[in-house]
Amino acid sequence: MSGSTRDHYDRLAASYDENWAAHSEAFNGWMSGRILERVGLRADDRVVDLGCGTGIFSRALATRAREVACVDPSPKMLAQLPQTGGALVPIQAAAEDVASGKVRLPYDHVDVFLIKEALHHVRNREAVVAGLARLLAPGGRMLVVTLPTMISYPLFRRALEVFAERQPDPADIAGAVQAAGLAVEVTYETYRRQFARDRYVAMVRNRHMSLLSEFDDAELENGITEIEREHPEEVLEFDDRFAFVLGQHP
Ligand SMILES: C[S@@+](CC[C@H](N)C(=O)[O-])C[C@H]1O[C@@H](n2cnc3c(N)ncnc32)[C@H](O)[C@@H]1O
Numbered sequence: 737m738s739g740s741t742r743d744h745y746d747r748l749a750a751s752y753d754e755n756w757a758a759h760s761e762a763f764n765g766w767m768s769g770r771i772l773e774r775v776g777l778r779a780d781d782r783v784v785d786l787g788c789g790t791g792i793f794s795r796a797l798a799t800r801a802r803e804v805a806c807v808d809p810s811p812k813m814l815a816q817l818p819q820t821g822g823a824l825v826p827i828q829a830a831a832e833d834v835a836s837g838k839v840r841l842p843y844d845h846v847d848v849f850l851i852k853e854a855l856h857h858v859r860n861r862e863a864v865v866a867g868l869a870r871l872l873a874p875g876g877r878m879l880v881v882t883l884p885t886m887i888s889y890p891l892f893r894r895a896l897e898v899f900a901e902r903q904p905d906p907a908d909i910a911g912a913v914q915a916a917g918l919a920v921e922v923t924y925e926t927y928r929r930q931f932a933r934d935r936y937v938a939m940v941r942n943r944h945m946s947l948l949s950e951f952d953d954a955e956l957e958n959g960i961t962e963i964e965r966e967h968p969e970e971v972l973e974f975d976d977r978f979a980f981v982l983g984q985h986p
Pocket residue numbers: 737741745758786787788789790791792793807808809810813829830831832851852853854857858859
């Protein structure tokens with residue numbers, strides 16, 4: 737990953753779980769359910785949460801599997817992994833290094849890869865997806881959870897434009913998964929978000945999304961003024977829509 741992405745997550749690590757993607761137990765429970773119903777875990781499955789961050793969803797996986805390898809290039813994000821008596825095994829590495837074999841996993845074959853909101857940070861996604869697919873055991877699953885290119889967050893216009901330019905299209909991810917020899921299925925789910933406006937603005941000011949690291953302080957403050965102008969309401973409500981790209985090894 738780029739140095740700036742690493743800096744972003746190292747800086748954000750301590751407050752990550754308080755931020756909006758993570759702060760809500762209701763959201764985490766909802767998202768965990770959507771993930772678990774797709775990957776269909778068995779206790780002896782070898783599971784890897786790739787780009788695990790602080791391990792919010794690794795923990796959900798560990799409710800069904802004995803052990804989860806938690807892979808992330810940011811040591812500060814990994815340092816926030818929940819203490820679960822050894823069920824979560826931290827591995828500091830980027831997806832590229834796992835896919836190329838430069839970094840070995842604790843298992844020769846993997847039954848489940850979860851890659852939630854991390855694949856957009858990976859360059860050469862086709863090669864990485866293909867490398868990971870080669871590590872799957874027969875019947876293994878790879879679940880990529882990702883935002884679509886168009887999001888309806890109450891951000892400022894330029895931030896939404898930059899997001900749309902940079903975010904990989906889930907259809908292209910599905911194409912890469914299929915090209916890697918996996919049967920692919922794409923589904924969407926929507927979660928209704930609700931935030932007090934002041935809280936949301938504080939999260940934007942804290943650059944809770946890596947996208948916001950693209951803007952300097954002055955640009956960000958102008959963006960916040962735009963948000964406050966466009967959204968006078970005290971509570972911001974919007975749909976958070978996720979794509980679930982599920983690949984299955986034949
Ligand atoms: C938005 S966070 C998602 C964390 C976690 N999956 C979740 O949903 O809570 C993105 C994570 O991807 C990690 N990341 C960045 N570049 C990566 C790469 N090349 N390979 C794997 N993970 C990467 C970051 O360090 C960060 O922890």
